[in-house]
Amino acid sequence: MSKLEIYAPDIYRPNLSTSKILTFGDLAAFVVKPDLCCLCGGCVAVCPPQVLEVDERSSEGAQLIGVCILCQLCPLACPVVNPYEAPIDKPLGDYIEYGIYKAAEHELWKNATDGGVTTALLEHAFEIGLIDGAIVAVKDEEWYAKAVIVTNPKELRKYSQTIYWHVPMVTPLRTAIDKLRLNKVAIVGTGCQTAAAKLTERIPKFKGKIALTLGLFCSKTWRREEFFRIVKEKLNIEPKDVNNILVKREVIIRLKNGDTKIVHLEELEEAVFGSCYVCRDFTAEASDISLGANGAPDGWNFVIIRSQTGKQLIESALKSGKIIKSTEKPKVKFVIKRATEQKLRGSPFQLKQGT
Ligand code: SF4
Ligand code: SF4
Ligand code: SF4
Incomplete structure (x- = not known):
């Protein structure tokens, strides 16, 4: 070795x-x-x-x-049977480059959980014909989430928030291909979801249909019922009161009335999905582009470009003014530390983790 x-x-x-x-x-x-x-x-x-x-x-x-x-x-x-992960010496997986980006349009990033780059890139991918459909997660007022297929880029802005539960993002792929006859599908999801999307291409029917994967940094997701049971007990917050949720070193819950509440990650431990306890893929290594709030200033995304498809999309989006790049240096050491901690999961060296 x-x-x-x-x-x-x-x-x-x-x-x-x-x-x-x-x-x-x-x-x-x-x-x-x-x-x-x-x-x-x-x-x-x-x-x-x-x-x-x-x-x-x-x-x-x-x-x-x-x-x-x-x-x-x-x-x-199945991404559990076929885990996609680089060795611990390559904590960010394989990549071409990384940087700090945000959507250029204020309207876009002000409604997003952070820099709005995911929605900006999807919109641009539609504009340049890279994709003809996108599978994204949508939540209702009660924070129940599901995956939907979007074929009209104008609809994307309705779905620009991050959801922290497991969502079967790959399920609609069959409908996208069989019923909607899509040939260039984008999937936005956590590492396990984008890895599963790529794995479907091992089957001839799906080969070449995944045109773009945008992977979200992820250290854990929660069972919705358990998450809100704990949040209700500790903060007396109902799902319908929540505007958005941002996970950094702690869970930041922004309410519709303008208040912000904090829950510590340890307090939510009971709600974590079992699969996350053994998952080593913090930075969604199988994706064309990975994005997260970690390592970036508030309102910006840390973006890892992994494939030529991802590189061309970022360059084109920059050139057309859809996204902007910060001159500020990303806190890459912080992201590497988080990714390394996660690569020790399921091993005797497992460390206590934040997110
Ligand atoms: S029919 Fe094939 S794909 Fe479906 S459950 Fe059985 S083994 Fe799995
Ligand atoms: S839903 Fe995903 S993780 Fe679960 S068995 Fe199916 S492929 Fe595997
Ligand atoms: S921690 Fe891993 S298994 Fe859990 S949701 Fe995130 S990527 Fe999926």
Whole structure:
């Protein structure tokens, strides 16, 4: 093993690569039952007879709702069985460059959780024909979230907030391809979701259909019911009172009445999804572009450009004035520290973590 390929040993997380994960029965036993399913919906999208389901309102994980024909496709799209992660020596994964960016248009970033770059890039990707559809998360007044397919870029601004629960972002991919006949789909999501989207391309029907993945920095997500139970107990806040949520070293809850409340991450520990306890992908390493608030000043995004597609999109968006780049140096050491901490998850060296 070369110096650049040192992985933390998997003592506390299962090594699924050595298991025989062939059908959904195996996924159910080794991923769903031990609470490792991240509800990404990758298996649901690729299942030919459409007998799998992920209910976005429950935390149960993928379920079989019909007769499995044992085609063995679903495990190929599962990010838990096929984790995408660089060695600990490359805490940010593979990338071309990084920097601090925000949307140029004030209207765009003032409504976003932070710099508004995700929405600006999606709008620009539509404008230049890079994508013909995007799968994004949407929440209702009660903060229930689901994934929707957007084909009209004018609709994107309705969905510019970050949601901190598992959402089956990959499930709509089949509808996007089969019913809407889309050929160049973008997916915005956490590392597990963008990794699952890329994994679907192992199946011929989906090959070449994922035109862009925008990955959000992520150290954990919470079960919605548990999150709001704790927040109600501690701060007497109801879901409908919340305008937006920002996760940095603590959870910043901005209310519709203009107040801001803080919850410490440790206080929400009970609400964290099981899959996040063994996830080593803080910076969404499988994405074309990764983005987060960490390492950037308030109102800006730390952006990691990983692929040529991502680089061309950023350059084009800069040139057209859709996004702007800060001359300020990003706090990359801080992001590296966070990413390194996460790469120790599931190992004996696991550290206590913030976000
Ligand atoms: S039919 Fe294939 S993809 Fe669907 S659940 Fe069974 S093995 Fe998985
Ligand atoms: S593909 Fe996603 S939804 Fe399906 S079992 Fe794996 S983690 Fe769960
Ligand atoms: S911590 Fe990992 S498994 Fe959990 S939501 Fe984030 S990317 Fe997915």
